[in-house]
Amino acid sequence: MLDQSVNLVVITVAAFAGGLLNALAGGGSFFTLPALVLTGVPPVMANATGTTALLPGYLASAWSGREFIRSPAGLSVLLVVILGAIGGTLGATLLLVSSNEAFSLIVPWLLLFATLLFAFGPRLHGLLMAKARRGGHFWGRAGIVGVSLYGGYFNGGMGIVILAAVRLMGVHDLNAANALKNLLSAVLTLVAVVVYAMGGLVSWLQVLPMAVAASAGGVLGVTIGRRVHPAALRAFIVIVGAATTLVFFLRT
Numbered sequence: 001m002l003d004q005s006v007n008l009v010v011i012t013v014a015a016f017a018g019g020l021l022n023a024l025a026g027g028g029s030f031f032t033l034p035a036l037v038l039t040g041v042p043p044v045m046a047n048a049t050g051t052t053a054l055l056p057g058y059l060a061s062a063w064s065g066r067e068f069i070r071s072p073a074g075l076s077v078l079l080v081v082i083l084g085a086i087g088g089t090l091g092a093t094l095l096l097v098s099s100n101e102a103f104s105l106i107v108p109w110l111l112l113f114a115t116l117l118f119a120f121g122p123r124l125h126g127l128l129m130a131k132a133r134r135g136g137h138f139w140g141r142a143g144i145v146g147v148s149l150y151g152g153y154f155n156g157g158m159g160i161v162i163l164a165a166v167r168l169m170g171v172h173d174l175n176a177a178n179a180l181k182n183l184l185s186a187v188l189t190l191v192a193v194v195v196y197a198m199g200g201l202v203s204w205l206q207v208l209p210m211a212v213a214a215s216a217g218g219v220l221g222v223t224i225g226r227r228v229h230p231a232a233l234r235a236f237i238v239i240v241g242a243a244t245t246l247v248f249f250l251r252t
Helices: 004-024 029-038 043-064 077-096 100-133 137-153 158-168 174-198 204-224 230-251
Strands: none
Touching: 004 029, 004 043, 004 204, 029 043, 029 100, 029 204, 029 230, 043 077, 043 100, 043 174, 043 204, 077 137, 077 174, 100 158, 100 230, 137 158, 137 174, 158 174
């Protein structure tokens, strides 16, 4: 465990980087989770605390893109919100009953899954768009609860997973898909944080500086997002994710 002043610097820098990455493409948990674990926070609490700190960024993203939110074919936005809240609650409850030992064993595999999603995201989206044209809407609707459960349990790679489900619902416009993804991310994270807080999983001492830093990173991310090539950004996130995954595998 590091000195308290060093701990503060570590988690603040990690939150800033996490907020910046989330604003650009996602993957903020690749920084916040290992930073909190490094500073001595138990794994389950680290996951809940990092997610709580990133919540303001999700809410801000959902609000800023509200004009692009469209109702998917055959499914109202309200129902998407309800299904997201249900899935987020289930995922957060599952985290609540998970032991640190079990979660520590699962986390490397979840990180690996999230890293692969970032690496093959564009190809995955292309396949999903083809499937949606062949009538795959049912699976998109059925997957809302599933991806929200994943997000409520583990924040890593959540944006890619949700965007995949949104594409399966037949949302072809990129702005509309991102707006719906941001809305669903905000909803499921909000209900998950309520469950975390009720279960005593949030380390509030770390949340405030991390939330401020993550919000600042998010603002910067929006500013520089237009200047960074998507392929370079994705490569950077994959490298960070791979390194984080390796560290957690070695820890177990």
